[in-house]
Amino acid sequence: MGFFDKLKAGLTKTRDQLIGGIEEVFSFHSEIDDDFYEELEEALILADMGVQTSTEITERLRDEVKARKLKYTNEVKSLVKEIITDMIDYDTTDLTKDDEMNIILVIGVNGVGKTTTIGKISNQLKENGKKVLLAAADTFRAAAIDQLKVWADRAAVDIIYHNENADPGAVVYDAVQAAKSRKVDVLICDTAGRLHNKKNLMNELAKLNKIINRELPDANKEVLLVLDSTTGQNALQQAKLFKEAADITGIILTKLDGTAKGGIIVAIQQELGIPVKYIGVGEGIDDLQPFNPKEFIDALFEWKEEEEV
Template identity: 65%
Template sequence: MEEKKKKGFFKKLVSGLSKTRNNIVESVDNIFSSFSSIDEEFYEELEETLIVSDLGVDTTLKIIENLKEKVKENKVKDPQDVKQLLMEEIKNLLKIEETEYAFENKKSVILVIGVNGVGKTTTIGKLAHQFKQDKKKVILAAADTFRAAAIDQLIEWANRANVEIIAQQANSDPGAVVYDAVAAAKSRKADILICDTAGRLHNKKNLMEELRKINKIIEREYGEVHKETLLVLDSTTGQNALQQAKQFKEIANITGIVLTKLDGTAKGGIAIAIQSELQVPVKYIGVGEGVEDLQKFDAESFVEALFAKEDEEAESL
């Protein structure tokens, strides 16, 4: 059953990455087929293509430098043979250890942060549903109290996932919500407490103070628990998502990234830039509206889906 789910998600991934594939891979393939030898011009063309494909300058320079070494090491002469080396290089940049998901099997508090509109509340709902399916006892905390819609949306998700939620009125103190949620998680022996938080990055000082206060409450009241901080980013915003991540990294100890809306963008290359430049793992990706369309990130599958041939894509649909 698990294998079937994985295959189903890979098909979605191949399909979801079609815009990104058209953006990156077609241009890259053109370079491989139009050059007869591997020279400086070949690398310059490849570099330019990767930069404009939302991989960004720093990540691209790292890839090209490593690629040159591999080409030399393996005595590669044919530009067509560089494609496999490029895929391996991207996989290496994206690879994350299985231990990064250890929190799923520990008593954990997951703080979910991100600006409004990136799919934060939906991500929490989908994670809650999946943890519940795995027989975990889950409690949600509606600590984004500045938006009544966020509270209502989270309550709706809690009902759909059949998990408990701790919520107060709009404009309540977020710290008080988290305090009550921690007390509930302890007394009801919850496995995972997921806290929604406000996403007003334009008012960074207030947001920083709020997150500091929430963390202090968790530390004081539930010190023994594992803490995870997931940043949700909208992949359709490309380089803006990377800038957001950099800003959030200044004010929070981010342990993982959730990249949403990969199915609606040509900017999926941003996943590579984010992980490479921030040194923070992309832990989950979303390629659709369905509950099962948010899955753990797998570098191998991502790169294979990104570079999938057109006939594989058609086969997967």
């Protein structure tokens, strides 16, 4: 099964929730009126797109309907798809740059699949010919270090780690020195997954960034936030907290398979202005892939074109 087919299968529950809800609204209304907009907005909210994003979609639809002088609901189905596509069509350039040292700082709370995600990205980069080094800077949880060692073995990449409860800054410092001496292409740093209060989170991330910026000032740097899509609006709240504490360059959304809350991907990009760079639709090592907005929308929207005319 190719990734698009896995994506399509993984989005079944989200598709049933979103498209099922929208289809129901269209089936009850033949003409466009205030009740139609109100029920459409409610269907979008129930699909975990959030109040702000759902309101934005319906307002954009109102504007388009008015501009095109449309009267009937069957004329606007494709417009809903176009508006949502526009909301998630962010530039998702490659994580790494050739001929440069690349550093990826991975952040997120415990339980979202952070360590597993690092392992899967490491494997992909290795297969693409990159020399990868991991830094186990989540030192407050022994299982995190052990788990990252397992993934390093699986992906056949090196790892720098200290003992449990060691200073994360010391781990990152040693990893940076090793990356320079070994001429590594990509250094990926795991970080503590505790849900800090904002001040502690900011201080800890600032310390790691200070070390990286001092030792590798010219490196290409990414800060990726890993979120669990099954938590829906909770993931959006986590993202807002982390955004206040860190200069996030991208989101990784895990566990899209088996959840009806995949609509959160639209809310995250729309409300935070941060691109989703990777999505996960399974446990396999190849089940985390770069996010392709067009593929996502095509896998999500499955109504028949002839019904739109």
